[in-house]
Structures are given as C-alpha cells and as structure tokens.
Amino acid sequence: MNSQRSNLSSTLHSLDGRSYGNYKQIRGRYEFGPVTVFIDRVQVDPFASPSKVRIRINRAEAGFPTDITTERADRIAVSDFLFRVGNSFLHRTDRHAIILGRPGQEVLERTNVVIDDEGFEARLLVNLPARGRRILGHQAADILTRDVPELAQAMFVHANLATSAQASDGPTRDDSGNDAQDDSSDALREHVQLHRDQLELQNHLGEEDLLAFVGNGAILPRRSGDSDLPMDSRAVAFTSPSSLEHTVTLSSGRSLTGMAIPRGVTVIVGGGYHGKSTILRALERGVYPHIAGDGREWVITEPSATSIRAEDGRAVTGDDISPFINNLPSGTDTRAFTTTNASGSTSQAANLVEAVEVGARSLLIDEDTSATNFMIRDERMRALIPAEREPITPFVDRIRPLFTRRGVSTVLVAGGSSAFFEVADHVIALDAYVPQEVTEKAHELVGVDPAELEGASPADRDAASPASPVNREDESADDSGDMFAAPRPRIPTATALRPSSKTKSAKAKGLGQVQFGKAFIDLAAVSQLIDPQQTTGIAEALEYMAEIFDDRTSLTDALAEVEDMLDAQGVDGLTGNRDHPGHVSRPRPQEIAAALNRFRGLRLVE
Numbered sequence: 001m002n003s004q005r006s007n008l009s010s011t012l013h014s015l016d017g018r019s020y021g022n023y024k025q026i027r028g029r030y031e032f033g034p035v036t037v038f039i040d041r042v043q044v045d046p047f048a049s050p051s052k053v054r055i056r057i058n059r060a061e062a063g064f065p066t067d068i069t070t071e072r073a074d075r076i077a078v079s080d081f082l083f084r085v086g087n088s089f090l091h092r093t094d095r096h097a098i099i100l101g102r103p104g105q106e107v108l109e110r111t112n113v114v115i116d117d118e119g120f121e122a123r124l125l126v127n128l129p130a131r132g133r134r135i136l137g138h139q140a141a142d143i144l145t146r147d148v149p150e151l152a153q154a155m156f157v158h159a160n161l162a163t164s165a166q167a168s169d170g171p172t173r174d175d176s177g178n179d180a181q182d183d184s185s186d187a188l189r190e191h192v193q194l195h196r197d198q199l200e201l202q203n204h205l206g207e208e209d210l211l212a213f214v215g216n217g218a219i220l221p222r223r224s225g226d227s228d229l230p231m232d233s234r235a236v237a238f239t240s241p242s243s244l245e246h247t248v249t250l251s252s253g254r255s256l257t258g259m260a261i262p263r264g265v266t267v268i269v270g271g272g273y274h275g276k277s278t279i280l281r282a283l284e285r286g287v288y289p290h291i292a293g294d295g296r297e298w299v300i301t302e303p304s305a306t307s308i309r310a311e312d313g314r315a316v317t318g319d320d321i322s323p324f325i326n327n328l329p330s331g332t333d334t335r336a337f338t339t340t341n342a343s344g345s346t347s348q349a350a351n352l353v354e355a356v357e358v359g360a361r362s363l364l365i366d367e368d369t370s371a372t373n374f375m376i377r378d379e380r381m382r383a384l385i386p387a388e389r390e391p392i393t394p395f396v397d398r399i400r401p402l403f404t405r406r407g408v409s410t411v412l413v414a415g416g417s418s419a420f421f422e423v424a425d426h427v428i429a430l431d432a433y434v435p436q437e438v439t440e441k442a443h444e445l446v447g448v449d450p451a452e453l454e455g456a457s458p459a460d461r462d463a464a465s466p467a468s469p470v471n472r473e474d475e476s477a478d479d480s481g482d483m484f485a486a487p488r489p490r491i492p493t494a495t496a497l498r499p500s501s502k503t504k505s506a507k508a509k510g511l512g513q514v515q516f517g518k519a520f521i522d523l524a525a526v527s528q529l530i531d532p533q534q535t536t537g538i539a540e541a542l543e544y545m546a547e548i549f550d551d552r553t554s555l556t557d558a559l560a561e562v563e564d565m566l567d568a569q570g571v572d573g574l575t576g577n578r579d580h581p582g583h584v585s586r587p588r589p590q591e592i593a594a595a596l597n598r599f600r601g602l603r604l605v606e
Contacts, residue, residue: 009145016137020045023128023135032149034061034157039144040580043128050099050125052580053144055152058119063158068192069115077195079113080291081188086113086122086155095147099125101583104531105228105296106288107195109586111571112533113155120156123580124148161185194297197250198289201300204248208260211305211362211409212283213248215258215298216240220275220282221433230295236275236433243437244426256298259435263362263409265399267420269438270430276413279430280366283411284528287588305362306355306590309369310344311525315600320487323398324349324374328391336488340600344371345392350597352395356408357487358556358593365395366413376419399423406484422446489554491605492596497546499601506539508532514539519601526594533585540574540584541592542599551605555596559589 008030015022023042030037034057041052059069068074086100100122101112113122126143129136153160201213214220218238221231238258240246246260270276286301322334325346342350348371355363367375377394396419402408414420421427427442428435443449502517509515511532512524516539523529523538541562548558565573566586575581596602 009141012137012141012144014137015135015140018135018137020130020133020135023051023140026144032145032152034058035149035152037144037148037152038579046128046130046133050127052582053124053126053148054121054580055124055148055156056119056121057152057156059117062120062156064120065158068189073195073199074192075115076109077107077192078188079110079115080107080195081191082120082122082155083110083113084291085161086151089151089154093147095143095151097127097129097143098147098151099127100151101533105290105294106285106530107291108288108531108534109571110533111575111581111584114570114572122152122155123583124151125583158185161188190292193252194292195289197252197254198297198300200250200252201248201256201298202303204250205300205302208246209263210246210260210302211263211266211411212261212286212301213246213256213258213298214238214240214261214279214282215256216245218258218282218297218299219295220278220299222278222281230293235295239434241428241435241437244428258298261411262425263407264403264425265409265420265423266411266426266428267424267442268411268413268428268430269415269442272415275430275433276415277366277368278433279435280364280411280413281527284364285530287528288530302362303588304360304590305364306360307364307527308348308351308355309366309525309527310371310374311347311351312342312344314342314347314350314522314525314598315340315602316342316346316350317597317602318490318604319350319353319597321346321349321353323484324352324393324395325391326393327388345374347371348374353487354593354597355590356402356406356484357490358559358589360590361407362409362411364411367415367417368413376417378419396420396423402484418442418446422448489556491552491554492549492558493603493605494549494551496549496601496603497542497596497599506542508535508539511535514542514595516542516599517601519599521595521598523591523595523598526591528588529591529594531585533583534587534591536582537571537574537584537587538592538595541587542595544574545592545596555593559593562592563589 008026011026015025021044027039027042030039036056038054038056039051040054043049043051064078069078080103083100084103087103090098090100101110111123113120126148129139129143205211205213216239219230219235220238221235223229223231240257240259244259244261245257247255247257249255268276268279282296282299283301283305284307285296286299287303287305290297316337316339318336318338320335321337325334328334337346337350339346352363373392373394375395377390377392399410399420400423403410412420421442424439424442426437427439429438499517506514506516509520511529512522512535514521514523514535523535529535544562545558548561569577571584571586572581575584
C-alpha cells in the first residue's frame, strides 16, 4: 500500500468517534499510485458546506489522444464527456457522499472537470460522515482512500473508459465480440466531433447571414414542463418547409439539411399547443451545444440571441427606452430612465434595450410572455387615443427600423394578433408541430402587395408606398436617423458593486437568484440561464467586475474585459484561480448583464 494512502487511512481510523472538528487534520496532498488526491478544505461541522477535494492524473498516466485534448474547444468537449462518465459512475455505485455535479443536456464550460497541459483534474465536494457531531472515521477512510481514487481511475485513465461505460448502462462488448474499449473511445471521439460540428455550424450562420438552423429530424418537444429530456416516440420530428430548406456540408464531411431562418423579422404562428413556443424555446437553447440524443443537437442559434419578455417589478437604472416610451405625463426623461418597480411595458422595453446594448443581434419574443401594450396598438385604439397622447410606441412600429438601422433581427411567436404580418420577412405556421411558410398569404391578408415586397431588401420595404401598412403614420412623424443609434454608455460608479453593507461574497441561490450583500437579484425571468452553476458564475462575475468599475469604465467595456479574461484563463479565472473553485459554469455576457441590470443597488456616473 502506498505510504501516503496508509497514513491517510490510519489517521481517519484513529479519528473515529472524536469530535468533528478533528477532520481538519487530514488536509493535504496524498498519492494513490497515478492518482493524486488534494484535500483542500475540510468542512467545519456535518451541516456545513461539503469538503473540497481534487483528484488529478498527469497526461502520461491518463493516456488520452493529444489530437482531442489540445485545442480549447476540444478540451471543453472531452471534459464534458468525462464529467458525464464520472457522474454516472458515482450514481451507479451509490457513492452519494461524493458530489461531482449534475450535467444537463447542454455542453457548458465548467470547473468540475478541467484539462490542462499537465493533466486531468476533477473538483469534488465530499460530505465527510458523522454520527451527530462525532467522526465516522472508518467510513471516511473508505470514501477518501478507496472511492475517490477509484473515481479518478474510472474517469481519467483512457484504457478504463470501457469499464466506466457500464456506468451509463452501456455494453462492455459489442455483438461482434470486439472490445468495448473501442466503442468507448469511439463515443468520446463522436462527442468531440459533434461539438466541433455544432460550433462550425454556428459560425456558418454568421457567414450566410442566418439567425438559426433547425435540422430535419430534430425532436423539439420535451418530456414534460419540468423536464429537459426529449419526448418519447410520440414526438413529431421536425421537417423544414421547402422554401426555407438549407443544406450545409461541414468540414468533417457531415451534411445537414433543415430550416434556415434568415436574419430579419420572422413571425411564427399557429393554434394553441401546436408547437409555437416549443420551437422558440429550442431556439433559446440553441445558443448552447447539445449532447447526442437530446433531439436538439442541430438546433443552432447565433450566440448572442436573447429572449425578451415583460417582467413586472424589476429595477431599471439609466436605460434609454425612448424609442419605445417617451413624452411621459410626469415629464420623466426616458433617455436615462430609472425605476425600482417597472411595469410590464417598461420592463420589456428595458430588457430589449439592455440586450441590444450588450451586443444581441437577435431577439426571441413570445407574445404570451409580453406586455400587450408594448407589442401592439390596434387601429381603433389609435383612433381613440391620438399618438401624441400615448407615450408608448409599440414594438410593431419599431421592429423593422431595429433591424434596418441596428441590424437586430427578431423571431416572434404570435397566436392572437396579425399585427406583425405586415412587417415580417417570413411567416411560419405550425400545424401539429409541422411548419409551413405562409408569408405570401399573410401579406395578402393585411394588404401588403407581394409584388412590391418580392426581392426587396428590408431597407426597400421601409421605403414602400405611404399607403402600405409598413409605414406607420406615427413612426414616420417622430423617427430620426439616429433613433436606434448606439446609446450613451452607462458607466457604473466605482462603488456600484461595493456597497458598505456587503460583508460576504456574492452567492447563487439556486438557478434564479443571486444574493449580493443584503440584496437579492431576481433572475427567474432570464430564461436562457439553464444551470445553477451558471448562476454561481454570475455571482463570481459580479465580484470580478466590482474591481473593474472605476467611474470611467462602461458596463459594456467591463463585460468585454470579463469575456477576454474567460477566453484567456477559462472559468477558473473568475474565481481568482483558486485551487478548488467549487462548481462553476461559464455564463454568457447577456446573463451577466441581466444580473447587473437587475441589481437594485446599481448606481451610474451622472
């Protein structure tokens, strides 16, 4: 037996029955053959946060091919694969004291498992056992000197992946009798190649001026409202309308055919429960790569796409919402609007301009989660309430200039109003989850001459005949060329994220909330936040940005600095490269900004 292993084991056995605080004696580094175990932090009592333990194997001992563990994107994919192997191993063997984390359907950059030039490392949380407040040393010895090293061997020794495949109920030998090691190695390579292809397809969207791609055969419905797993055999596989069908051949040789959504304005319609919101949710999640078997592997959305909704009661600080809300009876300046309790329309306007401020090139909107008076105002209401007496210019009047002047596209789900037909480049109707393009018919219904619009660019459409509904009277009356010009930069004060009452670091409270000092930031309406570890990443990012703000750095510049750091250092950089950073996933800048914008203590330089 390795002497260090023997020492740890004997120490733990000797601690059996003693008070819990004596566990602190085991902090340190231990060698278990090729596996190094680091006990970085020991919990202070049985009810405190779990102890932090790392396991590490160097590259030579791990034996993984260098061609899939060298490039940054490949390392993220391999780390994700090994994360799933380890999680399944722990679940199958009922080793509940060890926590590696819970993977979802998406591939995220995480701190749970990392690959660097020297080797492979997993960061574990371990609940050290006790009876009351007394150490269970014999059980602890089994966990730390047997279970933890076995997990490292299962995850990080390439030759052991075949055995580890049993953790996900996979066969150890195929029907032809070939070693399952070959299958497991193939599964790893397929996981990496899928990730490469998804990233390449996402890049292809930008090259082809596309907003999103939905592959034929995709399974978009989920098993239930509270499950992200794909629906069973009852699900209708997606098939693209012929008019929007697009084929792309990737450098791997993989050929994909599906629906390509061009940049511009796309409206999705259909009866209730026919799949409108389902496809929108798939597009929301399409900013992330997905694992094989999810059904949405080939639903790929351009990476800045942001979901926008009404959010009554949120705080707003210094937003320029004047393109949508202006001339308030109170005289409030909406070019730098601040409130602690936004209405539905005001909150949706704020969400939109904040998304554009941080670089969103596409907006994803469902009328079911929108404020009606923000979205539309019908002709009778326009006649009854003159434009000069209505502070809200509805989104239907701004959606086209938002695209033509700022290059921001929109995908909108509409089930109860035809108001957006006249400003849409494409109208897609869903019938029992089967899409058809009905643009021409929709234009005819609202009096848009297809001959006028055919072949016209979006800018040409905005210059159509004054009789066309595309040109709203109130839009032409108050629009200027810089209506959607870049707003004045918002510059937080140097102390914006350092309130005097804050004595502890920011902390995630589940998926939808961050505690920041005595304040709580509500992220429940931020629908593209998909993993509680991302919320932890947001909490860390807020701490990081607290050191950036200096009365001169804008919000967008601070976000860019965070992104540059993450690209250079990975998620560990958010945590100051602590030996054991805990379990953190990389959030998008859009969600970091969403948290900062909802912080009620945010203050700006005047």
